[in-house]
Amino acid sequence: MVSQGTNSIIWRFFLPIVIASLFTPNFIYAKQSKIIGLKMNVIDRCWRPNPEWRRQRYQLATCSVGYAGKMTNNIGDDLIHYKVIDPTDDPINPRPGTLRYGASVIQGKVWIKFQRDMKIRLEKPLLISSFTTIDGRGVNVNIADNACLMIYKATNIIIHGIRIHHCKAQAPGMVMGPNGKVITLGQVDGDAIRLVTASKIWIDHNTLYDCEDGLLDVTRGSTNVTVSNNWFRDQDKVMLLGHDDGYVRDQDMKVTVVYNHFGPNCNQRMPRIRYGYAHVANNFYQGWLQYAIGGSTEPSLKSEANLFIAPIAGNKEVTWRKSTHTNMNKWEFHSVRDVFENGASFTETKGGHVRKPNYSIEQSFEVSDAKSVRSLTMWSGALRCSKTSIC
Ligand SMILES: *[C@@H]1O[C@H](CO)[C@@H](O)[C@H](O)[C@H]1NC(C)=O
Numbered sequence: 321m322v323s324q325g326t327n328s329i330i331w332r333f334f335l336p337i338v339i340a341s342l343f344t345p346n347f348i349y350a351k352q353s354k355i356i357g358l359k360m361n362v363i364d365r366c367w368r369p370n371p372e373w374r375r376q377r378y379q380l381a382t383c384s385v386g387y388a389g390k391m392t393n394n395i396g397d398d399l400i401h402y403k404v405i406d407p408t409d410d411p412i413n414p415r416p417g418t419l420r421y422g423a424s425v426i427q428g429k430v431w432i433k434f435q436r437d438m439k440i441r442l443e444k445p446l447l448i449s450s451f452t453t454i455d456g457r458g459v460n461v462n463i464a465d466n467a468c469l470m471i472y473k474a475t476n477i478i479i480h481g482i483r484i485h486h487c488k489a490q491a492p493g494m495v496m497g498p499n500g501k502v503i504t505l506g507q508v509d510g511d512a513i514r515l516v517t518a519s520k521i522w523i524d525h526n527t528l529y530d531c532e533d534g535l536l537d538v539t540r541g542s543t544n545v546t547v548s549n550n551w552f553r554d555q556d557k558v559m560l561l562g563h564d565d566g567y568v569r570d571q572d573m574k575v576t577v578v579y580n581h582f583g584p585n586c587n588q589r590m591p592r593i594r595y596g597y598a599h600v601a602n603n604f605y606q607g608w609l610q611y612a613i614g615g616s617t618e619p620s621l622k623s624e625a626n627l628f629i630a631p632i633a634g635n636k637e638v639t640w641r642k643s644t645h646t647n648m649n650k651w652e653f654h655s656v657r658d659v660f661e662n663g664a665s666f667t668e669t670k671g672g673h674v675r676k677p678n679y680s681i682e683q684s685f686e687v688s689d690a691k692s693v694r695s696l697t698m699w700s701g702a703l704r705c706s707k708t709s710i711c
């Protein structure tokens with residue numbers, strides 16, 4: 321009886337301390353990073369385990385891989401910190417505190433974060449200036465229901481942690497340009513993110529769905545792009561790399577597509593490639609309707625260690641080729657270490673050789689075994705970062 325009583329006193333006294341210490345942020349941080357540290361992909365591992373990420377947001381710029389390289393031009397002593405506090409939009413006279421003021425009016429290096437959860441309905445496409453980072457971490461930011469994002473003749477841009485959906489086509493009109501001057505913009509299709517003559521662009525951890533045209537278009541001589549950790553879903557035409565069959569300048573286009581989750585309910589273009597070279601690695605394909613990866617006009621593709629799960633009913637073939645009379649035999653579609661489930665198949669180019677991406681040290685990353693793709697992509701899309709734990 322005595323010892324039992326002592327025990328219960330000890331437990332009454334110590335248990336709350338034990339419980340409290342179990343829930344301190346440091347403990348949770350240590351525990352979570354131990355549990356998930358092994359599975360996190362190389363980009364996430366670079367910043368997510370840091371419990372101080374809110375105060376050290378700029379660390380993200382050092383985490384990119386692939387053709388965008390490191391985004392270190394976006395940070396430094398001259399960086400302007402800007403906080404969006406006002407979800408409204410005026411396309412010609414943007415008010416300070418709005419997203420458009422930070423992204424189009426302010427020139428030079430700017431790091432944009434958001435004060436709170438918000439839904440932004442853009443009146444016209446948002447033209448993002450060079451050296452701009454849009455960082456939605458820690459809050460729930462939706463850009464939806466009208467115009468969406470455009471990168472036009474700009475370079476060194478990061479788009480991270482935004483939910484972009486229900487984007488609609490826009491009639492021609494006046495809008496604040498990426499150089500802080502009002503310009504006339506022609507008709508724009510309803511894409512979530514459209515790149516026009518853009519370079520060194522990193523699109524990471526965004527959730528993109530249900531837009532009138534496509535989710536991501538990389539066009540008109542755009543190059544040096546990394547598309548990573550995004551969740552693309554509920555869309556007919558997902559991702560277009562290369563403007564049209566007549567636009568030969570896209571020959572130099574280089575795009576890395578890594579750690580993304582495609583599906584459910586995606587129909588085609590994951591991506592569709594014209595000209596150029598795409599390294600598509602460690603992505604999770606949750607079905608498709610017409611095809612997953614396709615192209616025309618001499619595209620080069622290295623599909624490496626992706627997980628392709630064919631739809632239960634319908635087309636099991638991953639690839640699609642637009643038949644043209646002149647360059648029928650110039651496809652370079654290669655599959656290396658891909659894993660196919662549900663009867664998925666991949667028609668490779670016969671003969672030829674797999675073009676290497678030729679990454680620099682800054683761009684290179686180790687492509688994991690396709691068996692780990694489910695866990696490498698499990699946090700794709702905009703993250704939910706709670707206050708007490710890691711992001
Ligand atoms: C793309 O990146 C390479 C280095 O990786 C660079 O040499 C080239 O100039 C870049 N292209 C553009 C259009 O910025």
Ligand SMILES: *[C@@H]1O[C@H](CO)[C@@H](O)[C@H](O)[C@H]1NC(C)=O
Nearest residue numbers: 574597598620675676677678
């Ligand atoms: C990488 O370099 C090799 C050898 O120069 C070349 O054949 C190949 O086309 C290059 N890859 C790309 C994507 O440019």
